[in-house]
Amino acid sequence: MGDVVLQTATINWLRSLLGKEARFSFVTSKEFSSLLDTHPEVSHVISFDRRGGEQWKDLVKKIDELDRREPIDLILDLHATLRSFRLKLSFWTIPSLTVDKRRWERFFLTKIKSVRIKRLFDRKIFGLEPQVERILKDFESLFLDLRAKRRTVDFRHGPHEELTSLAELPVYPVPAPYVVLAPSASFLYKRWPVEYFVELARKLFQETNLNLVVLAGPDDKFCEVFNEIQSERFFNLQGKTSLKESMSVLAHAKLCIGNDSGMNHIAEAYGVPCVTIFGPTDPRFGFAPHGSKSRYLSKEMFCKPCSTTGKTPCYRDRLYCMEEISVKEVLSVSQDILRTL
Ligand code: SF4
Structure with missing residues (x-):
């Protein structure tokens, strides 16, 4: 994608x-x-x-x-x-x-x-x-x-200086302003642990007035864990939106926080800044976010990158490349971006 x-x-x-x-x-x-x-x-x-x-x-x-x-x-x-x-x-x-x-x-x-x-x-x-x-x-x-x-x-396309672009879509009914969490990815090892995303959601609630939206596909049942968050400011849309509706949600977000995955690329195509979390893949492959306000997090370690796509199973006892990226770091980078908007 x-x-x-x-x-x-x-x-x-x-x-x-x-x-x-x-x-x-x-x-x-x-x-x-x-x-x-x-x-x-x-x-x-x-x-x-x-x-x-x-x-x-x-x-x-x-x-x-x-x-x-x-x-x-x-x-x-x-x-x-x-x-x-x-x-x-x-x-x-x-x-x-x-x-x-x-x-x-x-x-x-x-x-x-x-x-x-x-x-x-x-x-x-x-x-x-x-x-x-x-x-x-x-x-x-x-x-x-x-x-x-x-x-x-x-060459830059559009008002936000992005190079990629997608068609404008009708607004999907999620009350703005909101941040999108995109915890899925094409391969399991490219996912930042979902419990980290849940903790990040709780911290964002405490530290901002923004609403939060989870976007993921119908097969991403692991996102049901977000249902433990009970708040009128929280919208778990996992499996509830078509691709076009997800695009619309992303297009009107303040920020998208996700893995090295298509959701972040879609957000950037609409000029929405991203925080991209890299695990077994490497930003040097050329898929880091390109928007001027977007940022990425990636840990240098001896075993990384271990595959070109993130498909190869992790051969270590834990997914260190992901687990060593803390909630605090992702929160801090996200807040830095939000302050500039
Ligand atoms: S081998 Fe290293 S880079 Fe590859 S998935 Fe495991 S911890 Fe991450």
């Missing part, structure tokens, strides 16, 4: 480069299509419902139909996976460009974790820039357009 949101930077940048005439169609899984189906710069979203049993040939047919109606000039492969390779192969007569996902660099960082190597990454010797900047830089060189140089440096 986060990747799809981050790729809106590409769409925005290409629009600024190619002007109003260019039309963009986006191919993605059905579960993420609602992120983009009302995006102002996207003409068509072609979705693929793998879980619903849709066949590969159905996807090819949809793209083929689009190509007959509006001939496709270029395929940009933003995913660089076997599946996207297969898709390009199905349309081999259409020129295509593929982004470099820096998988080798990320893999290298997970294997060689010495402080010196990490410092080299900090100095961007290996080109692991923030993901959004990287996309723009790659396309700048691919399109060989001199105007792109200036645009890449100057």
Whole structure:
């Protein structure tokens, strides 16, 4: 989900480069299509419902139909996976460009974790820039357009200077002002312990006048633990909102506090500052928040990063990378941001 949101930077940048005439169609899984189906710069979203049993040939047919109606000039492969390779192969007569996902660099960082190597990454010797900047830089060189140089440096979308963007949505009925807690993540090891989130919620209640909203998907039953918080200022929306409704809640929040996950990327796309908590993954991978007021927390330790996605099970007796990030630290960073708003 986060990747799809981050790729809106590409769409925005290409629009600024190619002007109003260019039309963009986006191919993605059905579960993420609602992120983009009302995006102002996207003409068509072609979705693929793998879980619903849709066949590969159905996807090819949809793209083929689009190509007959509006001939496709270029395929940009933003995913660089076997599946996207297969898709390009199905349309081999259409020129295509593929982004470099820096998988080798990320893999290298997970294997060689010495402080010196990490410092080299900090100095961007290996080109692991923030993901959004990287996309723009790659396309700048691919399109060989001199105007792109200036645009890449100057380009900011929207009033909050964010690069990513999503469509405006009707307000979801949660009384403002509020802070969103997003305790879920695509993989278990990327989750800051839920009891820490509960404690953080209690502290935020004590120290601010803000309402609190928990956002998580229908499968995130672990969020039921928040139900022990009894307050008219607390809204546990786990499993109660569609993706679009969650986007709307995020769009109108003062702050989003979450893991290295799609929710924080969505918040940033709406110009909402984030606190992102990194566990087994590393902000050097390029997925740290990019908003000027956003911050992240990540502990340096010998075993970290232990995988490029956070999917690999922790091999230590405890999830130290997460547990050593204290509630006090997250609270302090959050309050610093809230004071600037
Ligand atoms: S504690 Fe170390 S080994 Fe365990 S998940 Fe975190 S980074 Fe990986």
